[in-house]
Amino acid sequence: xxxxxxxxxxxxxxxxxxxxxxxxxxxxxxxxxxxxxxxxxxxxxxxxxxxxxxxxxxxxxxxxxxxxxxxxxxxxxxxxx
Amino acid sequence: xxxxxxxxxxxxxxxxxxxxxxxxxxxxxxxxxxxxxxxxxxxxxxxxxxxxxxxxxxxxxxxxxxxxxxxxxxxxxxxxxxxxxxxxxxxxxxxxxxxxxxxxxxxxxxxxxxxxxxxxxxxxxxxxxxxxxxxxxxxxxxxxxxxxxxxxxxxxxxxxxxxxxxxxxxxxxxxxxxxxxxxxxxxxxxxxxxxxxxxxxxxxxxxxxxxxxxxxxxxxxxxxxxxxxxxxxxxxxxxxxxxxxxxxxxxxxxxxxxxxxxxxxxxxxxxxxxxxxxxxxxxxxxxxxxxxxxxxxxxxxxxxxxxxxxxxxxxxxxxxxxxxxxxxxxxxxxxxxxxxxxxxxxxxxxxxxxxxxxxxxxxxxxxxxxxxxxxxxxxxxxxx
Numbered sequence: 210x211x212x213x214x215x216x217x218x219x220x221x222x223x224x225x226x227x228x229x230x231x232x233x234x235x236x237x238x239x240x241x242x243x244x245x246x247x248x249x250x251x252x253x254x255x256x257x258x259x260x261x262x263x264x265x266x267x268x269x270x271x272x273x274x275x276x277x278x279x280x281x282x283x284x285x286x287x288x289x290x
Numbered sequence: 291x292x293x294x295x296x297x298x299x300x301x302x303x304x305x306x307x308x309x310x311x312x313x314x315x316x317x318x319x320x321x322x323x324x325x326x327x328x329x330x331x332x333x334x335x336x337x338x339x340x341x342x343x344x345x346x347x348x349x350x351x352x353x354x355x356x357x358x359x360x361x362x363x364x365x366x367x368x369x370x371x372x373x374x375x376x377x378x379x380x381x382x383x384x385x386x387x388x389x390x391x392x393x394x395x396x397x398x399x400x401x402x403x404x405x406x407x408x409x410x411x412x413x414x415x416x417x418x419x420x421x422x423x424x425x426x427x428x429x430x431x432x433x434x435x436x437x438x439x440x441x442x443x444x445x446x447x448x449x450x451x452x453x454x455x456x457x458x459x460x461x462x463x464x465x466x467x468x469x470x471x472x473x474x475x476x477x478x479x480x481x482x483x484x485x486x487x488x489x490x491x492x493x494x495x496x497x498x499x500x501x502x503x504x505x506x507x508x509x510x511x512x513x514x515x516x517x518x519x520x521x522x523x524x525x526x527x528x529x530x531x532x533x534x535x536x537x538x539x540x541x542x543x544x545x546x547x548x549x550x551x552x553x554x555x556x557x558x559x560x561x562x563x564x565x566x567x568x569x570x571x572x573x574x575x576x577x578x579x580x581x582x583x584x585x586x587x588x589x590x591x592x593x594x595x596x597x598x599x600x601x602x603x604x605x606x607x608x609x610x611x612x613x614x615x616x617x618x619x620x621x622x623x624x625x626x627x628x629x630x631x632x633x634x635x636x637x638x639x640x641x642x643x644x645x646x647x648x649x650x651x652x653x654x655x656x657x658x659x660x661x662x663x664x665x666x667x668x669x670x671x672x673x674x
Contacts, residue, residue, distance in 0.1 A: 221530045222322035222516050223353050226337035243325040253517035254325055254333070276353075276527075 211247045213285025215263050217256040218248055218278045225254035231273055238262050248281050292617045292653045297437055297465060297595055297644030299487045299494060310547035311493055314540040321537045322516030332539045339546035346549050348473035349500055356532035357498050357542055361464035362388040364483035364499035367532060368460045369393060371507030375400025378426040380419055383408040383628035384436045389462055408632040411586050412439035416447055423455060433462035434470060438626045439585030440595030449477055465593055471557050480505055491548035496541030509534060563647040564594035570651050571643060572596050574658045580665050584633045584640060594645040603668045605639040615660040619643050
């Protein structure tokens with residue numbers, strides 16, 4: 210199985226924690242998860258939210274100047290192999 | 291015991307610092323490594339500490355603060371990470387070996403070095419920087435406050451000089467972070483190197499470096515970062531760029547608690563108390579026969595340090611006799627060889643008394659009496 214939902218990947222742990230802090234302060238949805246391998250085999254953290262939260266999360270990021278790497282919607286499903 | 295070696299490391303550590311270190315050991319895993327409860331607890335703790343340090347120094351962006359083991363590591367990072375053969379760098383005779391030794395090594399690798407002298411009071415004539423300027427001058431590196439004399443350099447003057455001549459300022463704040471009210475938003479210091487265990491009241495083994503936006507340093511070490519596993523290069527983004535390897539999470543937790551402790555007391559209050567203690571001690575010891583005090587006591591402000599010698603007596607003997615009376619000081623050389631030469635103390639070293647707000651006038655009065663008794667004893671020995 211792979212994750213399902215809106216996944217925001219970060220370049221650094223610090224970016225991820227800044228994102229979490231901002232979301233908590235603004236009551237925005239989502240949580241930190243390990244970087245899904247479906248997005249990147251690199252290690253690190255990612256933010257998991259619902260696809261419908263994309264706009265509000267990215268607006269927040271722009272307003273606060275929060276850094277991130279990628280925004281990907283994962284469909285979920287069985288992992289290969 | 292009367293602890294008057296606060297410039298070496300602050301003691302006792304505030305209970306909240308001890309508690310924060312303990313709680314981190316119990317409740318935090320490895321920062322930036324995984325997303326389970328303990329790992330996230332560590333990552334959150336480190337991020338909160340980064341934010342606290344950024345707010346404390348007034349730099350705004352927490353990602354510009356990287357944690358290190360101490361000010362020495364931070365200074366090595368700054369100097370080796372920035373300077374290239376052919377660069378010219380200006381420093382002072384006031385510096386600690388944490389600045390001088392990296393610079394002497396860099397000098398052997400082709401960096402040109404100018405050291406501005408200090409006089410017999412340890413005062414550095416900053417105006418000499420104008421004469422030291424060359425087309426290749428790239429940076430100025432200096433300690434804001436001397437660990438040996440407690441003399442301070444005029445930061446506003448240095449900032450203006452560096453701005454005027456487009457020089458990178460690397461500030462060694464080992465003695466001043468937690469004492470001087472830095473505000474990087476108004477004081478455009480390019481690189482600030484600090485330790486956590488002195489005036490910030492954290493545990494030993496943790497420090498940090500601020501690097502201004504737009505300036506990047508070659509890291510001293512590369513390796514595990516918690517991100518970008520399959521890249522052959524260490525991440526270039528701050529702060530991870532300068533933080534290879536597992537972080538000292540308990541130490542960083544203690545540093546954050548130390549910053550909170552300083553914020554709670556207030557820098558003004560700490561400085562006022564320490565200033566009073568320093569003046570009280572200085573006035574008394576300067577009247578003790580055969581005692582010579584070093585440093586600039588005419589300056590408007592100085593660190594809470596009084597360094598002295600008893601004429602003709604090795605500083606190590608004085609410090610040992612003080613220790614036998616329960617008074618902790620530091621003797622000998624203080625890792626500032628050029629300043630010892632300027633003061634004329636290279637042969638015998640010097641006895642350093644350094645204070646914090648937790649010390650009392652009663653403790654200092656006891657130290658003065660102990661010093662007087664040593665003068666009598668050693669004077670008698672000298673006469674024999």
